[in-house]
Amino acid sequence: MLTLSNVKKGFGAHEIIKGISFQVEKGESFGLLGPNGAGKSTLISMICGLLPYGAGEILINGKLVGRHLKETKQIIGVVPQDIALYPTMSALDNLIFWGRMYGLSGNTAKTRAKEVLEEVGLTERAKGRIETFSGGMKRRINIGAALMHEPQLLIMDEPTVGIDPQSRNHILETVKTLNEQGMTVIYTSHYMEEVEYLCKRIAIIDDGKLIVSGTQRDLSNRLAGGRVLKLTVDSLRPSFIEQLKQLNGVEKVIVQPAEEIDVHLQSEMEIVSDVILLASRSGIAIHNMQLKEANLETLFLQLTGRSLRE
Amino acid sequence: MKKVLSICLFEIRRTFKKKSAFVLMFGMPLLFTFLFGSMFGNDTAVSFRIALVDEDQTSLSKDIIHKLMLDEMITYELVAASEAKELLANKEVQGIVRLEKGIATKLRNEEPAISFQPSPGMATAPLVKQQVNQAMQGVDVYVEAAQVGSLYFNESWESVYERLTENEGQIQVWTEQKTSTSTGNPMMGISYSSAGFSIMFVMIMMLSMTGILLEARQTGIWLRLFTTPVTRLQVMLGYFLSFFIVGWIQFFLLILLSSTLFDVNWGSPVALFLLVTALLLCVVGLGIAIAGFVKTVEQQNAIGTLVIISTCMLGGVYWPISMVPDAMQKIANFVPQTWAMEGFTTLITEGGTIGDILMPIAMLLGFAAIFLSVGLSRMKAV
Incomplete structure (x- = not known):
């Protein structure tokens, strides 16, 4: 589904990503762990096509990101760290808008928005304005917007920052269900318990380098006493x-x-x-x-x- | 194209969802138009009393006096120079118009032949000056005709002029006359304020609209848009179209409301459409350019408001540009409002056509090209 081969990125003389390689298989849930400033968001931006990479290759379904931007963007759904929604518009309007951006027609976007609202458990708040929602509800709609076009690969960048435990649990359950239904998930967080719960394979990055990657069992074996x-x-x-x-x-x-x-x-x-x-x-x-x-x-x-x- | 329209329509819906937008778009400009328009007086009720001094005392100067006297807006009193001074000192007249000695020679050499001395602090002095100039334009037609005629008849232009004016009404002057629906009055009062405040509040509204770009950057919507299969061009076109359409809706309704409420005649609809379109391109470009140089909506509001208010003052939005010193008038050529006001003045007071406002339109498009290229290159770098 996703292959990164020796990907590098620098800003001027400063190298942010120093040759990262890993693969994510179709239907897998993959965790990307690292402290703040490790390079997670830069890596995600490059996978999404927001930033060009300096060297190496990023392939999504065999298509080179950068050369086939439109096709690769259609395959992925991105949940950004920020609540990137229109606060004065309703949840339904927001979802329809993002659906339209993924090329859904008016009626399809409307139907799909209602389905997504059900998936994130906010059907009864469909017409409520985003600015009146709690932090957790906003995060759920933020995820919903990325699900509008039923992406094959869902990339989530710290999707549970600053929310209550109840909303966090709801989000984790939603992501787990989506993954069980066959959606490939890349989940980045610095909350290791979330990654442990959701992801079968994990990569840890720090200072722009991949420190270790493998299944949870592989990593546990490496821990020895730990x-x-x-x-x-x-x-x-x-x-x-x-x-x-x-x-x-x-x-x-x-x-x-x-x-x-x-x-x-x-x-x-x-x-x-x-x-x-x-x-x-x-x-x-x-x-x-x-x-x-x-x-x-x-x-x-x-x-x-x-x-x-x- | 569907994605461009989706962005555009979504932004228009978002704009009109805010009640404050209606106040800014329509309430404020109409209120300011009414207040300022009333201060400058009603368009039709303007009347001035001016002392007229004939220092030349020739048949030509008498003819000019005759033409000036025809003006319904200004009441002239033909007096001696000393009496004129006295009247002005006693504030019995609002100014002195002097027909200088040797008027024929001055006219032939295209030198100023008439001077106007307003009473100190007279706010409407430029309007009287404009009115006097307008009366002189009628004289100029005959002077030019007489000068051309003198070459054919081999006699002095003064005698040809005399023959022409003697037969005024019977002889058709062969100068091309402009078809005009003009009232002959200078633009002031409600008409002036309508044009001025429509420009100012459209600029303020467009500043607020282009702030959407900054808001999108601050909230992360801007980046999220580019994680979807939408191109930068589609995003920019969508936003640009929404700004332009909102600007047009605002201007159209202001024109409609000022015509209905204040009887403002905006002139030729086609010419008006072109002028407003050029102005909106320029204003949207200015908003995008400012958005390209600041980081937050708050910064944009502070800097943008400062730029708009100061350039509106300079560009003759609040008062006629002819009221400010010559140096300021020259500087004013570098602000778009000057050209927009010139265009509106031509349409409203002179019943101008597209041909008459080509220069203002061209200048506004020039400003638009500069602002848009600066703004778009800055937005690209962000």
Whole structure:
């Protein structure tokens, strides 16, 4: 369905996307994870044909994006991060308008708009003006606008930012249903629990590079122990860091600002008591200690030394 | 084309959904027209008392006096120079018209032969000046005819002039006469305000309309449009068409309402259509150009309003341009409102035809070309 081969993009001398390659199969739900500024939105913009890419290839259904813009745009439905709707117009009018932009005739757009309103659970608010809707309802119509032409590939860029849990659940359920009905979904977010719930395959990007990709099971295997012990200490000394690295079961130690230390653990080994003992011998006071269990977030932390929400 | 029309119709619907749009489009211009029009007085009820001094005392000057006296709008009092000064000082007259000595020579050399001295602070001085000039145009026809005749008859042009004016009414002057439905009065009062405020509020409305482009950029609609199979050209055409149609609806209704409510005669409909079309192209272009240089709707409103109000002042939208100093009049040639007002004045007061307003139309189209190319290139870069 979608193939990216060594895609690069730069603005002037600064390279934003540094050679990313991955494939998304038809009917798949694919998660794109990364912190803010990782390059997710730039990558999405290039797939949608909004930005030209500097090097490499992007193919949708075998058609090169850029050369077959009209055809590739007809295949995809894009849910942008912003609520890109007309606030003074009704939900129905908004959906009909976006349907018309995808080439639907007047009557088809009207019929389809009613179906979409049902899909996103807002039939009873069809004639309500968007400006009177809650954040979650706006997000649902925002998604609905991308579904008007029944796209083969749905690209969602952070579709649940700033909404209530109820609307979030509704959106996640809608996307899951669409995917089960055969629609290919690319879902970008920095909420790893959403990606874990929706996507079978995941790619993590940071600083314009693909750090890791695979199924959730592949990534879990890579995690091994995968736990991270986060420490906040007083009077941090380099000798203490060196001694921490020597402890049995420690994979690596990353020093963060504000005298925080991330101790990445190799296995299920219990080393908390060893760390406390070492700190005590070195005359270092531990203010806070937190053990983070293995998940995508800790994997990301392990690979980049940064949190997904940074 | 369907997508262009969809964007256009959607934007028109959005515009007319706002109640405030009706106030801005029709309420405000009609209110301002009425207020300013009343300040300048009713079109037909204007009358001036002017002292007339004949320093030449020739048959030619007497003939000119005779022609000036025919004017129904101005009451002339033929007095000596000293008495004229006294009348002006006592504010018994609103100005002095002087027929200077050696008027025949001056006319032959195409030099100014008549001077006008308005009373200090006289707001309507340009109108009187315009009226005097209009009366002089009638004299010019005979002077030109006499000059041509003097070559054929081998005699002085003054004697040919005398023979021509003696037989006035019996001899058909061979100068091509312009067919005109003009009232002969200078444009002022309600007519002037109607044209001026229609221009100003159409400009303000178009500024608000072109703000849609900025709003679309701010809300993300602009980018979303380009994720659909719509081309940049289709999007721009859709928006442009909607601005143009809303502008035309506004101008058409203002013309209709001012004709009905204030008896304004806008002149030839075909010429008016062309003039308004050229003006709208120019105004939409200006709006797009401003939108191309700012980032938010608020910035556009602030900068756009400043540009519109100041250029309207300069372009003679609130008062006749002839009231401002010569230097300002020269600068005014560089603002589109000057040309639009010139076009409307020609149509309303002189009953002008398309041929008479070709220059204003050409100038407005020139401004439109500049504004649109700047605006579109800026929009492309965003």
